[in-house]
Amino acid sequence: MGVIIERLSYFQYPFVRYALIVGVLVALSASLLGVPLVLKRYSFIGDGLSHVAFGAIAIATVLNLSNNLLLVAPVTILFAVLLLRIGQNAKIKGDAAIAMLAVGSLAVGYLLMNAFSVSSNLSGDVCTTLFGSTSILTLDRFDVYLCLWMSAAVLVLFLLFYNKIFAVTFDEDFARATGIRANFYNLLIAVVTAVIIVLAMKLVGSLLISALVVFPALTAMRIFTSFKSVMICAAFVAVSCAALGMLAAIVAGTPVGATIVTANIAAFGVFSLLGLLFRKKA
Amino acid sequence: MPLLTCQSLSLGYEGKTIIENLSFSVNSGDYLYIIGENGSGKSTLFKTVLRLIPPVSGRVITGDGLSDREIGYLPQQTMVQRDFPASVSEIVLSGCLNRCGIRPFYSKREREIAHLNMKKLGICDLAKRSYRELSGGQQQRVLLARALCATKKLLMLDEPAAGLDPKGKADLYQFIERLNSEDGITIIMISHDIEPAAKYASHILHIGGGGPLFFGTKKDYGASGLWKIYGCREGGDISWA
Numbered sequence A: 001m002g003v004i005i006e007r008l009s010y011f012q013y014p015f016v017r018y019a020l021i022v023g024v025l026v027a028l029s030a031s032l033l034g035v036p037l038v039l040k041r042y043s044f045i046g047d048g049l050s051h052v053a054f055g056a057i058a059i060a061t062v063l064n065l066s067n068n069l070l071l072v073a074p075v076t077i078l079f080a081v082l083l084l085r086i087g088q089n090a091k092i093k094g095d096a097a098i099a100m101l102a103v104g105s106l107a108v109g110y111l112l113m114n115a116f117s118v119s120s121n122l123s124g125d126v127c128t129t130l131f132g133s134t135s136i137l138t139l140d141r142f143d144v145y146l147c148l149w150m151s152a153a154v155l156v157l158f159l160l161f162y163n164k165i166f167a168v169t170f171d172e173d174f175a176r177a178t179g180i181r182a183n184f185y186n187l188l189i190a191v192v193t194a195v196i197i198v199l200a201m202k203l204v205g206s207l208l209i210s211a212l213v214v215f216p217a218l219t220a221m222r223i224f225t226s227f228k229s230v231m232i233c234a235a236f237v238a239v240s241c242a243a244l245g246m247l248a249a250i251v252a253g254t255p256v257g258a259t260i261v262t263a264n265i266a267a268f269g270v271f272s273l274l275g276l277l278f279r280k281k282a
Numbered sequence B: 001m002p003l004l005t006c007q008s009l010s011l012g013y014e015g016k017t018i019i020e021n022l023s024f025s026v027n028s029g030d031y032l033y034i035i036g037e038n039g040s041g042k043s044t045l046f047k048t049v050l051r052l053i054p055p056v057s058g059r060v061i062t063g064d065g066l067s068d069r070e071i072g073y074l075p076q077q078t079m080v081q082r083d084f085p086a087s088v089s090e091i092v093l094s095g096c097l098n099r100c101g102i103r104p105f106y107s108k109r110e111r112e113i114a115h116l117n118m119k120k121l122g123i124c125d126l127a128k129r130s131y132r133e134l135s136g137g138q139q140q141r142v143l144l145a146r147a148l149c150a151t152k153k154l155l156m157l158d159e160p161a162a163g164l165d166p167k168g169k170a171d172l173y174q175f176i177e178r179l180n181s182e183d184g185i186t187i188i189m190i191s192h193d194i195e196p197a198a199k200y201a202s203h204i205l206h207i208g209g210g211g212p213l214f215f216g217t218k219k220d221y222g223a224s225g226l227w228k229i230y231g232c233r234e235g236g237d238i239s240w241a
């Protein structure tokens, strides 16, 4: 009991509250993006990118960069564009190429960290990169503000391009036939995915980030059948799961990323059940 | 000047040519019917005309005040769309996007246009329904309403009646005929049904063997007898007058 009260007292620090806000915002952005990604069968981009980001972090660590985002963000964005190209090209076996790239980045990243790292706590470093901060308190101030601004930018982009994103997601050929620059929006989606993955990595780690992208969308689709309602529900699910997950993580002292993802799995289970009941009645 | 002209057009994917040396033009008010076996390249022709894929050689020219972004397109149904969460009104409204330009949201006028076209197709009561729960015929009407939102001049319909029952087909062809004769919308349609071609079309383009087999008026096509290789279960009593 005493431990819990002590942990609850963390909330008196404004910094912890900021971290909570950031977590929620990142989860929100990831979930919005998740809807078109899942519907366009592009979720592989999120998955592939998270592995690439791990490799990039490893390189940044080895190079001993003061701020690794400066390397990780451009590299991840570059690979987002590349993965999109691979995914659209029917000639190359897309999924196999992406699997190779993903596993390759993981292996090389781990190898580099092992061979060159100066850190005294190597396995701790690797674990944090893969599964996220064990405690929310390890986020630094720069990360918090960066996340805040980037999430805000993603939300604004989504509002501005909502109708176009719907059109390009539902029927790319029709959208292009009526003059919508579909390639631009596909690129936008890929780049924003890269940005969100880089941001969310601190929170949930590279292996769990796809969950933030994919779960809320799939959860919402269990019940809702219009694009707008799926978007709204996914956002709602993501925000609730992130908030609950982080609170639970702080109170119970569990790892943040894993707790949020577990909350998402629970939500998916509940919505699936509700969906089944719904459908049977209808 | 014709609405649409294809000049010695060759088309295909990534250098692999499917149709060679195709030339035809469509004037305002025409009803062009495109016939050809599966895999002969009809859908690819549509995609080339709509500039979704580049031509291997030759040119597609739009004229008579038609901008290449105001063509109403009804794609051939693909399986990918079928489990998509989208309501009927969301889909129809997305046909108005080419009117929006950089404006992020739909105007009142565009919502009106979408509503009018839903009314025209008798799908107003479906507006809030989910697209994936509709019957094939209802889905086609939704996509047709969307195409109508995108154009006042030219509709390109890729096998709009595929998978419909005979009554559904007849209704759809009649509706398309009215769009042509009453609203003055030019129609280019791909279909495997030969009787509506004889009944409604003004021109026929028959594609086969990697090129055009015939392009001309319905009457000449009837005289050519080419249609007999198609379903002639009627024993040739189709009137092409």
Ligand SMILES: Nc1ncnc2c1ncn2[C@@H]1O[C@H](COP(=O)(O)OP(=O)(O)O)[C@@H](O)[C@H]1O
Pocket: B013, B018, B036, B037, B038, B039, B040, B041, B042, B043, B044, B045
């Ligand atoms: N995306 C594509 N890439 C490469 N070849 C394609 C593609 N789509 C269709 N084809 C090929 O082009 C040919 C013509 O296809 P299509 O235009 O769909 O025929 P139709 O509509 O007349 O049935 C077919 O042989 C098909 O296999």
Ligand SMILES: [Mg+2]
Pocket: B042, B043, B044, B076, B158
């Ligand atoms: Mg076809």
